Amino acid sequence: MAMLEIQNVDKVYRSRGKAPVHAVRALDMAVKKGEIVALLGSSGCGKTSTLRMIAGFESVTSGAIALSQRRIDELPPAKRKVAMAFEGYSLYPPLTVRENIAFALKAQQLSRSEISRRVEAIARLVEIEDILDSFPRAISGGQQQRVSLARALVRDADLYLLDEPMGQLEPQLRAVLRGRIKGLLAERGMTAIFVTHDQTEASALADRIAVMEDGVLQQFASEKELKNRPANLFVASFIGEPPMNLLETEVAAADGGFRLSVGSDIAFQIPGDTLDHAARQALAQTKRVRIGIRPQKVAVGTGDVRVRVVSNQWLGDQSHVAGECAGHLLIAVTPSRIAARPGDVIPFALEPRHLHIFGADGACIRHAEGG
Amino acid sequence: MDHSSLAGRIFRGVALALVLVFFMFPIVWILMMSFQTNEQILRIPPRILFEPTLANYQALISGHLRTTAGNLEISFMRNLMNSFVLSSAAVLLALLLGVPAAYAFARFKFRLGESIAFTLLSFRFAPPLLVLLPLSLYYQQLGLNDTYFGIVWVYQLIALPLILWIVRGYFEDISPDIEHAYRLAGHSWREAFTRIAVPLAGPGIAAAGLLSFIFCWNNFVFALILASADKQPVTVGALAFVTASGIQYGQIAAAIVLSVTPTLLLALYAQRYLVEGLSLGAVKG
Amino acid sequence: MARLELNSVGKAFGAVRCANDLSLIVEPGEIVAVFGPSGSGKTVLLRMIAGMFEPDEGDILVGGRSIIGAPPEHRGVGMAFQNFALFPHMSAQDNIASGLRAKAAGGEVTSRVNSISRLLKIEHVLGHMPRELSNGQKQRTALARALIGNPEVLLLDDPLRNVDAKLRYEMRLELPSLLRRSSAAVLYVTQDYREAMAIADRIAVLIEGRLVQVARPEEIYARPASVAVARLFGDPSINLAEVTPRAEQGALTAEVAGTRVRLESPDRQPADYGACWLGVRPDDLTVARTAGEGAIPARIVAITPMHERAVLLLRFADGIEWLAALPPDAAVGSAEDSVFVRFAPEAALLFDRASGLRIGLPPRRQAA
DSSP, X not given: OEEEEEEEEEEEEOXXXXXXXXXXXXXXXXXXXXXXXXXXXXXXXXXXXXXXXXXXXXXXXXXXXXXXXXXXXXXXXXXXOEEEEOXXXXXXXXXXXXXXXXXXXXXXXXXHHHHHHHHHHHHHHTTOGGGTTSOGGXXXXXXXXXXXXXXXXXXXXXXXXXXXXXXTSOHHHHHHHHHHHHHXXXXXXXXXXXXXXXXXXXXXXXXXXXXXXXXXXXXXXXXXXXXXXXXXXXXXXXXXXXXXXXXXXXXXXXXXXXXXXXXTTEEEEEOGGGSOHHHHHHHHTOSEEEEEEOGGGOEEEEEEEEEEEEEEEEOSSOEEEEEEETTEEEEEEESXXXXXXXXXXXXXXXXXXXXXXXXXTSBEEEOOTTO | OTTOOHHHHHHHHHHHHHHHHHHHHXXXXXXXXXXXXXXXXXXXXXXXXXXXXXXXXXXXHHOEEEETTEEEEOOHHHHHHHHHHHHXXXXXXXXXXXXXXXXXXXXXXXXXXHHHHHHHHHTTTSOHHHHHHHHHHHHHHHTOTTOHHHHHHHHHHHXXXXXXXXXXXXXXXXXXXXXXXXXXXXXXXHHIIIIIIHHHTHHHHHHHHHHHHHHHHHOOHHHHHHOOGGGOOHHXXXXXXXXXXXXXXXXXXXXXXXXXXXXXXXXXXXXXXXXXXXXTTGGGO | OOOEEEEEEEEEETTEEEEEEEEEEEOTTOEEEEEOOXXXXXXXXXXXXXXXXXXXXXXXXXXXXXXXXXXGGGSOEEEEOTTOOOOTTSOHHHHHHXXXXXXXXXXXXXXXXXHHHHHTTOGGGTTSOGGGSOHHHHHHHHHHHHHHTOOSEEEEESTTTTSOHHHHHHHHHHHHHHHHHTTOEEEEEESOHHHHHHHOSEEEEEETTEEEEEEOHHHHHHSOSBXXXXXXXXXXXXXXXXXXXXXXXXXXXXXETTEEEEEOOOSSOGGGOOSEEEEEOGGGEEEESSOOTTOEEEEEEEEEEETTEEEEEEEETTSOEEEEEEOTTOOOOOTTOEEEEEEOGGGOEEEETTTOBBOOXXXXXXXX
């Protein structure tokens, strides 16, 4: 049973003297109870508008939003049973951190001891126990963000909305806090939607990720699915760090399969039996396709693609090697150190089974095997 | 606001109209008065429809005022000219002094800096009458009484604090890094000031200049005490219409229209420029 | 070309000392990253070199000549700012050329602007005003402006901070070769340890106004000078536990959450260890379902996939939380499962609890 249901929602901003902005287009999404969902996209993709429509700070232009089977899109924010952590924190300046967190609990008429128990517990979780009696202006940005998170998570709500919840957190704390918050949400069966532009954060926290671009939901799936089976070229190039290597190739039928070539330097033989019927037809009808391969799938030191090393950077736990071949930049990521220096010519291996193939319209023709 | 109801829209329209009438009525009424004779103006009840006359303007421009008590010589055009000269000179001087000072206050922290800035602003708090008596005594001693220079100087009390405080805010809004970048590119601080800081604070400087021009133009009491007839601005010159044979409402109205028009046009023109300048987001880079 | 030399530079603002006895040499053509948490004094350091304010103590030399007291425009220093600091009322072209106008004639200016913008791939936006540029283009314009005058010292103040992730990655690949073309001595301030490791020849770690370690990136990662440095490098950051190592039958061991684990015995007598921090990087942990000697029992709190790895938040019996970064396909169960955590003795770093300094360990992680 869906906890939150967004049905065919559109959002159009009209302001006088300017062309209307279609921020969200025909959005359909269902979020299950206890699920953590990320709205991921670059700025202006419609993710924040979507969150604000769910919270009730923006009206929906058309469509419906239902939470626990209640239609909420006409309700004022306070009656929607949602808790929200704002990107700008929005802490109440005259209240201490403790009072800020307890604020909504007081309205719920809980006993004083219950309130203090809950505040202490959530404060321990986000490591703000020793600043509970400080005022917001006296604490750092990272601490303010943690207070804002605590204030949202301490409430009882049907849905938790978090706007860029971890962007300002101290880097050393980020990974642990992500784990703790994910653990807390799972343990209590809380349903949460958060907005982020950082895919590391999205994949760390979310069960499913909604990738948005240009107001349109591109794909709504688990991180693994997004990586292994991207619906289109946009998702393929947007998801993954560093981004997928993309090459424009020419298509020719060969040996019962297809030969994809980039100039005379790189060529791949795709056996016909690895393609389904639709893919075979799509390839037969086109002359050019885009192929993509994840940097993590490019092997260094073997293979038949010879590249001139442009940069070779060791980041402590992995090497990022950028090599140029026939005017294209290929990036390989390996867990081991590579001895090559800029200017050296070394082999890269790009295996046909690791290739994603995209048609001219950006739709995916074939996914790589096993991602 | 795509959901506002019809009633809401009507209410908003009416409210706007009321506010508009409240603010525009005096101006419209003065404009109408300026085309009427004294008799027409003093009619009770007043009429909206009348036969316009240019006599008031004629009298002002020619300088001959015909009243029931005989002919009066008035120097309205001279007053108008004086207003221009005095206000422009005052604003120009205030800009020359105030803009660098504002920059100094915005960029450098120095001892007593805030106190000095506040003292300058406090000139605006005191009623002009407070300083007038000592000032006129000084002026007589210094021989500045009844000179253009003397009046321009005393107008600094009006213009300088305004320019200083408005422009200072604009300078503070410019990221110092922008100027640092220009200096690191091999330019002296003087060039950074004239080529970066001043152009970027341009809208602010224009606003401050305009505002102080209007304040100077509207000043009455300094010029009344410190200047004789041939150096008085329109605000003082308008007193001439209170004659032995009564108050010349028509001429006063025409004089007001003539003296308001330049500042009004300036404000309208500059407003457009200001809005453009500010919406450039120039300062944020 | 000239080297940049800082000699015991100190600076205080009121009671806050943001630079304390800083000494550093940057050779021409070398890129040194100044890395540290926010508020550690990185920007103050750059600004002293640029001449926006003077140090209270010490000397700054460029090519052996002191630049203390010289105005910014005479220091031979170029700088790119985090907020770009482009001149909003000038086109990109004029912004870039402003670095040259003071030095070169008209025709030469145009040709040099063209060549540097070709290098930075912004030729197509030269006519645009800064407000019409994307953040990436703004930063490239700012870099071009800093590079065009061929400064002897190039200061980059977190230049990729306000650029989106994809562009930041591209610039990270491109920047080292771009910066080396100029053969300037480069100081590169960043808050991102990966950026520092990717771009720099050496990293100067600045914490609370002091340089705590200056070394090559791999050296710092493998042999951090102190626990504070260790915590700054690595994402997720290093796991720590309070231990008091003990020598038993010639082997060094420590108790972590009730389990005795073996440590590698470094270069001094085991008996010398007092209270220590034990540090183990998340990618040096292995997680299994089965118990065994030296395996610490733990509960999985949550699994957060990250950087192509599965990151597990583990809670030990005594409440301590550690993170383990495992290969993405490692089948280790799910949240709430009980597991056992191990690490190799040579993966453990020991730091003195009182001073935070690392207790010498032999090198690990040889180059492949």
